[in-house]
Amino acid sequence: MIDHIGLGFSDFAAARRFYVEALAPLGIGVVMEVTKAETGGSYEGAGLGSAGKPFFWVRGGGRTAPKVHIAFAAEDRASVDAFHAAALAAGGRDNGAPGLRPDYHPNYYAAFVLDPDGHNIEAVCHKPA
Template sequence: MIDHIGLTATDIARSRAFYAAALGPLGIALVMEITPEMKGTPGSALGYGREGKPFFWIYGDAPAGGEVHVAFTVPDRAAVDAFHAAAIAAGGRDNGAPGLRPHYHADYYGAFVFDPDGHNIEAVCHAPA
C-alpha cells in the first residue's frame, strides 16, 4: 500500500496557496510542516492530509522537474531493513539508511533509496518497536 507521495515545487509559497485552495474542497488540509532544520537538508516540506496524517507532500524550493517521492507502508521494521538492503543490492543509491525519523513521529521508522532515475523511494513502518 502506498503510505504517501511527494512532489517537488519551485516556489513553496505559491504551492502552499495553490494546494490550500485546490485540496480544501476535498477535505484535505495542511497538517504538518517540516523545516530545513528539522530535515537536515535544504527546503521546507508541506504535508497535506486528513485527521493529522499527511499523505501528500510538497518539497519546496527545488529545481523544476525534480524528483518524485513514493513511500510504501510495510508491517514491521525488519521489512524496512530488507527493502533498503535489496534496493541497494539492485543498484539503488542510499538516501537514508533504515532508522527512526522522530521529526515525523516517535515511531516513524523508514529507509530511503534513489531508484535508477533518481526518484526517492521509501519503505516506512509506523508501528512501535
C-alpha cells in the first residue's frame, strides 16, 4: 500500500493553486506545508490529504519527469463531475470528460485532466449510479 506520493513542479505556486482548487470537490485539501526556511532552502511543498493526513505532495524545484498518471478516488459520480469542472476552472486541460469507461468495468466513472505540467490526473468512482 502506498503511504504518499510527491511530484515536483516547474511553478510551485501554480501547481499548489491548481491542486487546491481541483481536489476540493473530492474532500482533499492542504493539511501540511513545508517552507524553504524549514528545508534549508532546498524546496517548498504542500501536503494535500484528508483527516489530517497528507498523502499527495506538491513541491517546487522542477518538473517531475516523465509525466505521470494519478487517480484520486471520488465518493460519487457528482464528485467526479465537480472535480473535472474545478480542475478546468483552475487552468487544467481536458483529457477525458466525465463518463463511464466500461472497458475498465461497468461502473468505472471517471474524468481526466492535464495539470499545469502535463500530468494526467483522474478522479474515479467505482460505485453504481
